[in-house]
Amino acid sequence: MAAAREIKAREVVEPGDDDAVELAKRHLVQPWPYAGSVGAEARALIGEGEDIYITDASGKRLIDGPAGMWCINVGHRREELARVMYDQAMALSYNTPWYTMNAPSAELARRIADAAPGDLSHTFFTTGGSSAVETALRFMQFYNNVRGRPEKKLIISRGGAYHGSTYLSASLNGRPRDRHWMDGADELVIKLSSPDPFRRPKEMSIDAFTDFLVDQFRDTVARVGAGRIGAFVGEPVQASGGVVVPPDGYLKRIREICRENEILYVSDEVVTGFGRLGHLFASGDVFGLDPDMITFAKGVTSGYFPLGGVIISERLLEELRRSNHPDALFGHGLTYTSHPIGCAVALKNLDLLEEGVLQHAREIAPYFQARLKTLEELPLVGEVRGAGLMACVECVADRESKDPLQLDKDVGKRIDAHCHELGLLVRPLINMCVMSPPLIISREQIDDMVAILREGISRTMDDLRKEGVWRG
Structure with a gap:
């Protein structure tokens, strides 16, 4: 696998290369952009992924909290899937x-x-x-x-x-x-x-x-x-x-x-x-x-x-x-x-799921939900809810009124920024943080994820208090 990683086209922009940021700002239209920045923005550059982790342009390793976009279920860098893509492309690409x-x-x-x-x-x-x-x-x-x-x-x-x-x-x-x-x-x-x-x-x-x-x-x-x-x-x-x-x-x-x-x-x-x-x-x-x-x-x-x-x-x-x-x-x-390549990859992915990943997900889900539920101890958190290996931490200004923090609509982004610094990627949704890690996550990795999320929320509470937009 290491040898395969070394074979890269010369024209590929390497992760961390400043050129990639400038190229994005000049030529790439990102999904869900705002009019004021459409076609002129760069987002967090991700270089590599392995297991439940991704590495950003600075070399920082992060827990992939959203599993890409709810999808990296068997984890990053699975050689079995990469090999199937190659084999099927060499047999019939389309x-x-x-x-x-x-x-x-x-x-x-x-x-x-x-x-x-x-x-x-x-x-x-x-x-x-x-x-x-x-x-x-x-x-x-x-x-x-x-x-x-x-x-x-x-x-x-x-x-x-x-x-x-x-x-x-x-x-x-x-x-x-x-x-x-x-x-x-x-x-x-x-x-x-x-x-x-x-x-x-x-x-x-x-x-x-x-x-x-x-x-x-x-x-x-x-x-x-x-x-x-x-x-x-x-x-x-x-x-x-x-x-x-x-x-x-x-x-x-x-x-x-x-x-x-x-x-x-x-x-x-x-x-x-x-x-x-x-x-x-x-x-x-x-x-x-x-x-x-x-x-x-x-x-x-x-x-x-x-x-x-x-x-x-x-x-x-x-x-x-x-x-x-x-x-x-x-x-x-x-x-x-x-598509023949997509279907071939899905067949191998099914094998991986049925050969143990599904069973692991069922066994570890109660622990995942229970550990995240402890975040309700934090006064900014109105509710932690979820099922299986998907969960949401919803923040509120006041638990009685359940006000979704109308004074600051970027609470989720604030938490994500702190968590990124600490080693966790979060899916921010206005006043919510969504977690849906790869299904292969371990108990120890869940503990790491929750500890980082707790600290990220705590730092956000401090920020909001200092700015006078929240009194919790």
Whole structure:
């Protein structure tokens, strides 16, 4: 492996090279930029990764708290995955999916079908999570057109949701800041309340909150009309919304209402799939659901290659095959659908997950959650919540009012900056810090992560007090 690392193209800009920063400022458009800096900014330069660690441009080694973007599930620098990429590229680097196919995609589809809940038996492969959700929505539209229900196209989403950055998928997003300056297909989307127990009315019990959420869904179906609603799209755990874990039983009750009204239930497992909650799919194994479709990405290749997909119910496909429109064309596809390298990497990644990583994740998750929960001792922390190996530390100015620190919207960034200095990369979300490390993390590494996060929050509290913006 060391020899392989030495073989680098001469034109590659080395990590830590000041040229990379200047090149980025002059030529690179970063994702999610602000207008005042778009096309003129450089972000933290990362040079290498190994195990649960990454190394920045200065040579500082950091715990990769977000696992890249919820995705480096089996850890950095896995030679098995790198070798598969090389071997598959040397065998077949690409084939057009329009009129040819490859063996890795067929085998991967079979293994996914074996692991998926209910009658989810067929997979359409995409390039990532956004295109997976987009595909699910376009399939819903096609399905209802073929079945003679062209008016059954509305989509129900929720506050706090994040489903992607393509036009339809982004239209489902329920975080206001995502949509303030962006257009969307608002005429197609109905947004309901976030299933966030922490933000429920103060006097409302969890059971009453669950009933409220379910009644809101049922009343919306009755008011709008089931004949106009095509799909409900929901993350089992709202990831980018702040790791919102819904109340027990809520998702199953929503599923039943969908079934009663022929509304397709799309479970967005782009984050929770492939091990984040200790199982290949959380929908069935954790939440007892049998969705009509599951979308996935990220952990399917542990971030080593862009790949996503939609798993579709056998029932839906049978209904299309039995329809009176056998010549109706599902006019949807991507240049990199069923990419042979991506599918080959996913197969090896599945081997790694099933040969011990999933078991380890299930065993260590309670320790991960318990250690992070100790951060609630800090007065700035309103709640620590999570499931499996994903968690959120939500900071508040006042625990009684749960004020999300409106006086300082960069609390998460402040904590991340201190943690970076101490050896931990954090995912900051306004007043929240999200942690979703590689699934191979050990108890000792969890202790290190929590100790750094505690110190980073403590330093932030000191900063806020000195600046007079917080009195906690």
